[in-house]
Amino acid sequence: MTSYLKTAAFAALSAMATPxxxxxxxxxxxxxxxxxxxxxxxxxxxxxAPFPGTSFPWIVMWLVVxxxxxxxxxxxVQFRFFGHSIGLVKGDYSDPNDAGEVSHFQALATALxxxxxLGNIAGVAVAVGIGGPGATFxxxxxxxxxxxxxxxxxxxxVKYRNEYPDGTVSxxxxxxxxxxxxxxxxxxxxILAILFSVFCILxxxxxxxxxxxxxxxxxxxxxxxxxxxxxxxxVFAAIVFAVIVGGVKSIAKVTExxxxxxxxxxxxxxxxxxxxxxxxxxxxxGQIFAGAFTGxxxxxxxxxxxxxxxxxxxxxxxxxxxxxxxxxxxxxxxEPITEGFVSLLEPLIDTVVICTMTAxxxxxxxxxxxxxxxxxxxxxxxxSAIATVDxxxxxxxxxxxxxxxxxxxPFVLAIAVVLFAFSTMISWSYYGLKxxxxxxxxxxxxxxxxxxxxxxxxxIGAAASLGPVIDFSxxxxxAMAVVNIFCLYFLMKLVKTELASYSERLASGEIKKFEx
Amino acid sequence: xxxxxxxxxDGQSSGERALEFGAxxxxxxxxxxxxxxxxxxxxxxxxxxxxxxxxxxxRREEEISTARERVVDPAVAQLEAAGLTxxxxxxxxxxxxxxxxxxxxxxxxxxxxxxxxxxxxxKRIFGSSTATLVMEATVPVTVVS
Numbered sequence: 001m002t003s004y005l006k007t008a009a010f011a012a013l014s015a016m017a018t019p020x021x022x023x024x025x026x027x028x029x030x031x032x033x034x035x036x037x038x039x040x041x042x043x044x045x046x047x048x049a050p051f052p053g054t055s056f057p058w059i060v061m062w063l064v065v066x067x068x069x070x071x072x073x074x075x076x077v078q079f080r081f082f083g084h085s086i087g088l089v090k091g092d093y094s095d096p097n098d099a100g101e102v103s104h105f106q107a108l109a110t111a112l113x114x115x116x117x118l119g120n121i122a123g124v125a126v127a128v129g130i131g132g133p134g135a136t137f138x139x140x141x142x143x144x145x146x147x148x149x150x151x152x153x154x155x156x157x158v159k160y161r162n163e164y165p166d167g168t169v170s171x172x173x174x175x176x177x178x179x180x181x182x183x184x185x186x187x188x189x190x191i192l193a194i195l196f197s198v199f200c201i202l203x204x205x206x207x208x209x210x211x212x213x214x215x216x217x218x219x220x221x222x223x224x225x226x227x228x229x230x231x232x233x234x235v236f237a238a239i240v241f242a243v244i245v246g247g248v249k250s251i252a253k254v255t256e257x258x259x260x261x262x263x264x265x266x267x268x269x270x271x272x273x274x275x276x277x278x279x280x281x282x283x284x285x286g287q288i289f290a291g292a293f294t295g296x297x298x299x300x301x302x303x304x305x306x307x308x309x310x311x312x313x314x315x316x317x318x319x320x321x322x323x324x325x326x327x328x329x330x331x332x333x334x335e336p337i338t339e340g341f342v343s344l345l346e347p348l349i350d351t352v353v354i355c356t357m358t359a360x361x362x363x364x365x366x367x368x369x370x371x372x373x374x375x376x377x378x379x380x381x382x383x384s385a386i387a388t389v390d391x392x393x394x395x396x397x398x399x400x401x402x403x404x405x406x407x408x409x410p411f412v413l414a415i416a417v418v419l420f421a422f423s424t425m426i427s428w429s430y431y432g433l434k435x436x437x438x439x440x441x442x443x444x445x446x447x448x449x450x451x452x453x454x455x456x457x458x459x460i461g462a463a464a465s466l467g468p469v470i471d472f473s474x475x476x477x478x479a480m481a482v483v484n485i486f487c488l489y490f491l492m493k494l495v496k497t498e499l500a501s502y503s504e505r506l507a508s509g510e511i512k513k514f515e516x
Numbered sequence: 517x518x519x520x521x522x523x524x525x526d527g528q529s530s531g532e533r534a535l536e537f538g539a540x541x542x543x544x545x546x547x548x549x550x551x552x553x554x555x556x557x558x559x560x561x562x563x564x565x566x567x568x569x570x571x572x573x574x575r576r577e578e579e580i581s582t583a584r585e586r587v588v589d590p591a592v593a594q595l596e597a598a599g600l601t602x603x604x605x606x607x608x609x610x611x612x613x614x615x616x617x618x619x620x621x622x623x624x625x626x627x628x629x630x631x632x633x634x635x636x637x638x639k640r641i642f643g644s645s646t647a648t649l650v651m652e653a654t655v656p657v658t659v660v661s
């Protein structure tokens with residue numbers, strides 16, 4: 001690991017020392033960017049194709065319709081079993097003899113550390129920056145409905161996981177798709193599982209990797225001054241390489257301890273800003289509701305707000321995407337559905353709580369410029385997004401919003417962004433690896449190939465500009481949802497059987513709390 | 517009915533002292549059953565990576581068998597050689613909580629532990645498991661110095 005760090009440090013120093021070299025590097029960034037945009041363009045266009053004659057991408061409808069169907073099909077499971085979910089996370093229903101196994105809390109925390117991150121900080125800023133405050137309303141709605149999607153996929157993830165003789169487990173959509181389809185006597189399970197795995201690998205390289213590296217670089221360079229993205233990329237790649245290939249567990253362990261702390265600190269800072277400006281909270285919610293149905297002048301009107309809200313919610317909480325099913329499948333439980341109940345808290349924490357906090361801080365800080373005459377938001381020169389005070393977008397907008405309340409917070413946010421980016425990368429390297437080994441089989445060399453590809457993409461992600469990276473990241477993650485949700489429609493009846501049996505036993509007192 | 521005693525081990529010299537004292541006590545009582553318990557410190561609220569979670573079951577089995585081999589089995593053999601009735605047990609959890617709940621569940625008359633010789637900073641700040649056990653136990657506790 002040290003030799004990698006040395007190489008990266010040397011590269012960084014020499015680049016800063018010679019301006020000519022830096023210029024060359026800038027053009028290298030541009031080259032990477034152009035090549036990347038050209039290579040991913042057709043895939044992105046297909047996933048985000050609008051319904052004919054409208055500007056509404058079919059994929060957004062796909063996710064929301066699915067979340068609504070699951071919500072109705074399971075009779076608003078996210079609300080009926082909310083209290084039970086909390087009881088499960090607290091360990092009320094865990095057998096004391098299973099102490100030492102993965103607890104419900106741990107599975108939830110691990111899955112959350114994969115989802116809470118840049119989506120909540122940068123993604124929300126993108127949504128509110130383009131779709132206006134109204135996007136927040138649709139984001140919250142998507143978060144609440146998404147709880148049912150998460151419930152469905154995580155129950156299946158545990159039910160159909162592979163448990164190996166050595167005691168390790170592998171689970172996720174690729175396993176429940178192939179096994180579930182076989183159980184129902186449906187054809188094509190294996191092919192769909194393979195298709196999902198391919199998209200999962202792309203998602204891991206996109207949203208789980210390039211987007212993270214890209215935004216981490218943006219955040220670091222906003223403090224240190226502009227420098228070529230590939231330098232950040234190489235440093236990040238070296239550290240990730242040390243963890244996932246070199247097995248330097250200490251780095252991952254430290255991150256896993258700091259990340260929850262950072263998450264709490266982020267929410268705490270948002271709360272402080274909201275409390276100080278408590279008299280504006282009512283106004284902010286007014287903007288959110290008004291914007292949700294009128295758009296308040298944003299590009300695309302209220303449909304624009306809706307698309308942004310739904311898109312960013314799905315990207316942030318990953319409900320229906322299938323990634324969480326991989327993370328949740330390691331839990332120790334005799335009842336797979338209990339993990340479904342626990343996982344439905346994820347979109348609630350991620351989207352309904354944390355994303356909404358970010359959105360409120362951005363709205364209250366008045367970084368978005370309002371036209372005094374009409375009360376509508378003013379668009380930037382290109383007409384693509386709302387004009388902001390300093391022209392900030394993405395993570396820089398969130399940073400500026402927090403800075404208006406707590407001046408030194410951008411420094412904390414920079415550290416948080418880097419750590420969130422890192423922990424999300426580690427999580428997604430695992431999801432991608434599971435899909436990879438599903439396709440190519442388990443084995444040290446096979447795994448190493450994927451891990452090296454993963455690290456190379458960190459460099460590309462940090463060097464490319466935000467536009468193409470965010471498009472590809474969204475497209476790859478949503479492509480996972482295309483396959484996953486299609487299969488969930490067939491498999492949801494298996495979950496319903498589990499739900500009926502479990503609710504009956506819970507009501508009869510057969511399933512009861514353990515004394516601890 | 518014989519009296520049950522729980523002896524808490526920590527894999528160090530302090531555990532040995534608890535064991536010696538417990539054995540002596542058992543001989544004095546006469547009809548006595550000993551329960552030798554080793555608790556692996558573990559919290560269901562710690563944070564782990566997805567990979568650690570996937571391997572957790574395997575690790576847990578390894579931890580249990582290592583603790584059995586190195587700490588519990590030798591202690592059980594030593595007490596059995598002295599003609600006592602002994603059961604060994606390895607558990608995961610908070611040391612004080614787990615010892616107390618095992619004692620309660622087994623209907624033990626008391627818990628025997630030794631004062632830890634560990635003087636690390638974390639112990640000074642957060643207190644030792646022994647101190648916590650003494651404060652929170654619902655079963656009589658004997659602390660061997």
